[in-house]
Amino acid sequence: MKYFLFLLTILAALAACTQPGPRSLPILGERDVVNGDTIYPTIPDFSFVDQDSQVVTNATFKDKIYMVDFFFIHCPTICPKVKANGLRIYQKYKNDNRLAILSHSIDVKNDTVAALKRHAEKLGIGKPGWYLVTGDHDAIYSIADDYFSVAIENPDAPGGFDHSGRIILVDKNRHVRSFCDGTDAADVDRFMQDIDILLAEEIGEK
Amino acid sequence: MPKTWFYNHEVTLSHPVIRANIFFNTFLLTAIIGLSACEPNTFQEGERLYKAQCANCHMDDGIGLSALIPPIAGSDYLPANRDILPCIIRYGLKDTIVVNGKTYAEIMPGVAKLTDVQITNLLNFINNSWGNQNGLYRLEEVQATLEECRLQVQRGER
Structure with a gap:
């Protein structure tokens, strides 16, 4: 009997280990409670222009999940690594129209639509799927904050801009659900698992 | 009865020639290990x-x-x-x-x-x-x- 109980306990423990169940991603950011309702931070309305001169707004990502990053073309530091990892994600999901990629240029002076177009071609990315956008200077810097991403102009930083290499994952309700360090391949692998979790949760399996 | 030298470890290890030999071999081994450790770090x-x-x-x-x-x-x-x-x-x-x-x-x-x-x-x-x-x-x-x-x-x- 003792042994039986012991065995049972071991089996139960093993079952608990091997059945993690579908992990759900938290909604990130500081939440408010108003009249008993929890208010989660949401991405505000935006309107930018992509490499094909098309307007990109929240409606572009309706019923999709999307990932976000901030970069500039002549970035001498982290951007190429973030882009290389972004390309890995793009390659994996490019035939899956439930996920889109939104990359904001923070160098509004130099990264014109034409420059973004050329950059997209050289990266080997095509639409649909990956939007490289520019727009109003203040709007871009302000929305970086909403995505919990750092982007500031700093003449002392290499290339003139200080920014984080974060890649952020947003659900179809405009909530930030996950992020990773875009320069760290292992962290990006973990992030891709989060993408799968969110795809399954939000939209259901293909 | 005289002690047979090769059975007496104390005598063997303290023999000057043997001692020099041990010292030299240890030096050689250390040098080889040291050098091989250097090589992948060129x-x-x-x-x-x-x-x-x-x-x-x-x-x-x-x-x-x-x-x-x-x-x-x-x-x-x-x-x-x-x-x-x-x-x-x-x-x-x-x-x-x-x-x-x-x-x-x-x-x-x-x-x-x-x-x-x-x-x-x-x-x-x-x-x-x-x-x-x-x-x-x-x-x-x-x-x-x-x-x-x-x-x-x-x-x-x-």
């Missing part, structure tokens, strides 16, 4: 500099990025341009170049702060990593090349 400084100054664009494994940044691993540009590589590291590159048949036109910023010795270490790392076998640079060679570029830059030719 390009340690170059590797460190590569990770700090180059890997952000050319990537940790030297593969570059799409049509934007050329590869260093398996690149035919390195052996073909051996003489100007030190200058490219220090002063950057504005020309359009062809690497393994592909054209690259982006500007590469130079790393002005690297010393002649650091550039030599860096060159030896990239020319002998990821399957590259492009031989070694000597400091004198790198210094002579860099001096030549410095004059070219002064004359506005570079």
Whole structure:
């Protein structure tokens, strides 16, 4: 009997280990409670222009999940690594129209639509799927904050801009659900698992 | 009865010839271990500099990025341009170049702060990593090349 109980306990423990169940991603950011309702931070309305001169707004990502990053073309530091990892994600999901990629240029002076177009071609990315956008200077810097991403102009930083290499994952309700360090391949692998979790949760399996 | 010398360890180990021998063998072993430990680290400084100054664009494994940044691993540009590589590291590159048949036109910023010795270490790392076998640079060679570029830059030719 003792042994039986012991065995049972071991089996139960093993079952608990091997059945993690579908992990759900938290909604990130500081939440408010108003009249008993929890208010989660949401991405505000935006309107930018992509490499094909098309307007990109929240409606572009309706019923999709999307990932976000901030970069500039002549970035001498982290951007190429973030882009290389972004390309890995793009390659994996490019035939899956439930996920889109939104990359904001923070160098509004130099990264014109034409420059973004050329950059997209050289990266080997095509639409649909990956939007490289520019727009109003203040709007871009302000929305970086909403995505919990750092982007500031700093003449002392290499290339003139200080920014984080974060890649952020947003659900179809405009909530930030996950992020990773875009320069760290292992962290990006973990992030891709989060993408799968969110795809399954939000939209259901293909 | 006299003691047989080869059964007496105390005598054996304290014999001057044997002691010298043991000392010498230990020295030899230490030296061999020390040297073999050194060998895989020949390009340690170059590797460190590569990770700090180059890997952000050319990537940790030297593969570059799409049509934007050329590869260093398996690149035919390195052996073909051996003489100007030190200058490219220090002063950057504005020309359009062809690497393994592909054209690259982006500007590469130079790393002005690297010393002649650091550039030599860096060159030896990239020319002998990821399957590259492009031989070694000597400091004198790198210094002579860099001096030549410095004059070219002064004359506005570079």
